[in-house]
Amino acid sequence: MAADDGPPLSTFLQREASLEQFREFVVHRSIYHLKEADPHSWAIPRLRGRAKAALVEIQSDEYGGGRPERMHSELFRATMRGLGLDDSYGAHLGRVPAVTLAISNAMSLFGLHRRLRGASIGHLAAFEMTSSLPNRRYAAGLRRLGGDATATRFYDEHVQADAVHEQIAAHDLCGAFARDHPSLSGDVLYGAACALTLERLWAAQVMSRWLRGTTSLLGEVVAA
Ligand SMILES: [Fe+2]
Structure with missing residues (x-):
């Protein structure tokens, strides 16, 4: 899977974005990152065997391996504070467009329904495989x-x-799950496709706003 076959948002942020644009990026991401890992954890009791152990191994890192200050959601709070942004959950909810909410809602939808557990782990795998x-x-x-x-x-x-x-x-989570549940392997790919498609749509919208010289958010950013 390509990491970014949509607009080159990550390259723009690396090389050209203004501080204000980077703050906007963080505001969008806060909708998920401030609860990072929670939506995929709903799949844990819905898995068995090797796939379950693999998901727990990943999530253990996401939750800091027993050190609260290393939880990824807490690391993101530090990023927000460093940018002078309010780091409380939901502070920016009213400022993000529908496509940003869709990214978060898709993973909640998959996590909350046992029949969609294949999509949930496929979604997580797509994130993990394209984010480094x-x-x-x-x-x-x-x-x-x-x-x-x-x-x-x-x-x-x-x-x-x-x-x-x-x-x-890829191997221990989705591979093992697909071997145990061949009829659900299409769901794994569906979840991955949803993650990548929504990410591409979101990046395209943000980049189009920035290239036009306007904000990608609705209204004013909430300061810390
Ligand atoms: Fe993480």
Whole structure:
């Protein structure tokens, strides 16, 4: 799967984006990252065997491996604070367009229905398999704009973590699930396709706004 076959949003953020545009990017992402991992955790009790163990292994990293300050949602809070943004959950909900909400809603939909558990893990795998390189670019972009190590840690952490998670998600999670449930293997691909399609639509909308010189958000950004 290509990491970014839509508009080159991650490259733009790395090389050209203004601080205000990077803050907008973080506001969009906050809808998911402030609850990062929760929607996919709903699939854990709906899996068995090797697939279940693989999902728990990935999620354990997402939740900081027993260290609350290393939870990915907390690392993202630090990024938001570093950019002077309100880091409380839902603070920016009214500022994001429908396509941003759709990204979050799709993973909640998959996670909340046992019959869609294949789509849920496919969705997660697509995220894990395509995020390592973009996160490297986000980290570089934020450093270019003056972000310190605390602010960039969320992205730096994902460069390494997702390279490892990619293998676990593809082989141990989705591979094992598809072997155990051949009739649901199409659902795994469907979930992956949903993740990639929504991400592409979202990136296209944000980039089109920025290229026109306008904000990608609705109204004013909520400051810390
Ligand atoms: Fe994460």
